[in-house]
Amino acid sequence: MINIALPKGRLGDKVFSILSKAGYDCSEMRDGTRQLIFTNNKSGVSYFLVKPSDVSIYVEHGAADIGIVGKDILVEYEPDVYELLDLNIGKCNMCVAALNGFEDNPELLLRVATKFVRTAKNYFDSVNRDIEIIKLNGSIELAPILGLSDVIVDIVETGTTLKENNLSVIKEIMPISARLIANKASYYFKTEEIEKIKQALM
Amino acid sequence: MKDIYDFLNPQEKLTLDLRRLYEDNGFTKFKVAKFEAYDFYASNRDFLIGGNIVPFTDTNGRLLALKPDVTLSIVKNIEYNDNTPKRLYYTENVYREAKDIHELREIFQLGVEAVGSVDLYEASRLISLAVKSLMMIDESCVVSVSHMGYLEGLLNHITDNKNIRKQILGLMGGKNVHELRQLAIRNDLSSQYIEMACDLCSGSAAGEDLACRYILDDSMRQAAEELIYTCDSLRSDGLADKIKVDFSHSKTPSYYNGIIIEGYVSGVAKAALSGGRYDSLLKRMGKGNVSAFGFALYFDAIERKLMTGGVSHD
Numbered sequence: 102m103i104n105i106a107l108p109k110g111r112l113g114d115k116v117f118s119i120l121s122k123a124g125y126d127c128s129e130m131r132d133g134t135r136q137l138i139f140t141n142n143k144s145g146v147s148y149f150l151v152k153p154s155d156v157s158i159y160v161e162h163g164a165a166d167i168g169i170v171g172k173d174i175l176v177e178y179e180p181d182v183y184e185l186l187d188l189n190i191g192k193c194n195m196c197v198a199a200l201n202g203f204e205d206n207p208e209l210l211l212r213v214a215t216k217f218v219r220t221a222k223n224y225f226d227s228v229n230r231d232i233e234i235i236k237l238n239g240s241i242e243l244a245p246i247l248g249l250s251d252v253i254v255d256i257v258e259t260g261t262t263l264k265e266n267n268l269s270v271i272k273e274i275m276p277i278s279a280r281l282i283a284n285k286a287s288y289y290f291k292t293e294e295i296e297k298i299k300q301a302l303m
Numbered sequence: 304m305k306d307i308y309d310f311l312n313p314q315e316k317l318t319l320d321l322r323r324l325y326e327d328n329g330f331t332k333f334k335v336a337k338f339e340a341y342d343f344y345a346s347n348r349d350f351l352i353g354g355n356i357v358p359f360t361d362t363n364g365r366l367l368a369l370k371p372d373v374t375l376s377i378v379k380n381i382e383y384n385d386n387t388p389k390r391l392y393y394t395e396n397v398y399r400e401a402k403d404i405h406e407l408r409e410i411f412q413l414g415v416e417a418v419g420s421v422d423l424y425e426a427s428r429l430i431s432l433a434v435k436s437l438m439m440i441d442e443s444c445v446v447s448v449s450h451m452g453y454l455e456g457l458l459n460h461i462t463d464n465k466n467i468r469k470q471i472l473g474l475m476g477g478k479n480v481h482e483l484r485q486l487a488i489r490n491d492l493s494s495q496y497i498e499m500a501c502d503l504c505s506g507s508a509a510g511e512d513l514a515c516r517y518i519l520d521d522s523m524r525q526a527a528e529e530l531i532y533t534c535d536s537l538r539s540d541g542l543a544d545k546i547k548v549d550f551s552h553s554k555t556p557s558y559y560n561g562i563i564i565e566g567y568v569s570g571v572a573k574a575a576l577s578g579g580r581y582d583s584l585l586k587r588m589g590k591g592n593v594s595a596f597g598f599a600l601y602f603d604a605i606e607r608k609l610m611t612g613g614v615s616h617d
Contacts (some may be wrong), residue, residue, distance in 0.1 A: 163572025183478040
């Protein structure tokens with residue numbers, strides 16, 4: 102049995118659809134129930150639906166053998182897992198954004214609001230910019246609007262949210278996409294099954 | 304009347320059984336000091352798991368540390384010569400920071416070391432002992448075997464840049480072939496050798512066959528021969544199905560120079576055992592051309608499996 106952690110939402114639905122067509126179906130998942138675990142003994146898979154930022158935790162700790170997670174989470178939390186595949190879906194960018202017309206004053210400590218503390222710190226270290234990190238958990242775009250921060254570090258997909266709030270990208274830090282990850286111990290004991298699923302996702 | 308063994312909990316029973324295994328194989332118990340000078344660990348920080356050291360000041364004002372590792376103390380304190388290796392094992396508590404909660408944790412660790420003149424035969428005996436140690440926890444286990452000399456040999460053909468070499472090993476460690484290829488493009492690295500790295504870490508073929516397929520120089524040839532010898536030796540012990548050559552696995556090159564191992568047990572989420580040849584560490588500590596091989600079994604990884612007999616999710 103392969104235990105697969107899928108992120109709740111569009112990405113998880115999309116990956117499930119691919120795996121379902123490849124023979125790893127689980128009809129219960131289409132029933133719209135509030136169940137969190139779905140098992141198909143015939144195809145040998147069990148799906149868990151989890152919060153996207155928790156997928157890597159389930160996989161690292163062995164509760165799931167494999168999982169689908171955004172590269173942003175892997176960079177931020179650095180879980181000790183195998184990153185087997187870039188699925189090239191769920192594409193977006195990790196960016197620095199600010200209010201339109203923002204001009205950075207290097208003599209001032211730059212205030213950066215973000216969910217991605219490590220990512221932000223590493224980026225600004227790489228450009229030798231001193232910063233103050235303001236850790237937020239959501240609606241990061243509000244921070245510069247309300248004067249809480251000078252800039253934000255956040256994921257940008259279409260850019261619509263930024264545009265509608267008078268913000269724009271001033272720097273793209275890195276591209277993000279969905280990745281297939283595997284628990285290292287599980288990989289040794291379930292190599293064939295995991296590699297088959299990887300092939301199905303390629 | 305109950306035997307005293309029956310009063311022991313599973314962890315205590317395993318410790319006793321392992322001690323018996325090691326003593327039957329010619330290893331003697333070694334007791335290390337609870338504390339060492341803080342500087343001793345600080346100067347070898349890269350060798351330590353986690354890298355954190357817990358300092359305190361003793362009553363004489365000396366800065367000491369709770370030991371985060373045992374191998375360093377053994378190497379520092381024992382007398383050995385080039386003729387016969389000292390065969391030791393230890394059962395000790397070490398002190399490390401728990402990764403996510405940044406709290407100090409006491410971890411029981413059992414380890415085996417051979418220090419002095421450790422040839423390939425001696426090293427393969429130790430790997431065999433490592434496998435047998437894991438089999439005492441669960442017959443379903445695997446020891447992953449890699450070779451730092453082989454990996455360093457490949458890296459020497461790719462780049463001299465230390466930062467890029469570290470990135471390559473890191474990406475191989477994650478079996479992250481897509482980002483390995485991107486790294487190669489960004490840094491104008493040889494695609495031929497990067498594809499070798501991708502092949503070696505993704506485990507697409509039997510490890511020993513791969514090692515033989517990609518021989519670029521004498522150092523890699525020697526490393527491949529050592530791997531073949533080791534695998535043959537373990538096959539003759541009937542342990543062939545417990546070994547997997549996997550070049551995604553690496554350790555700090557400045558300490559480990561030859562065969563390295565990592566052990567996994569079914570139902571345990573992370574490595575339960577780790578070790579390898581660390582001649583380079585001894586050289587760094589000024590011990591000349593002495594060789595050494597050892598491994599440690601991490602009871603924090605396996606305790607839930609032992610105590611509950613079930614799956615350990617860390």
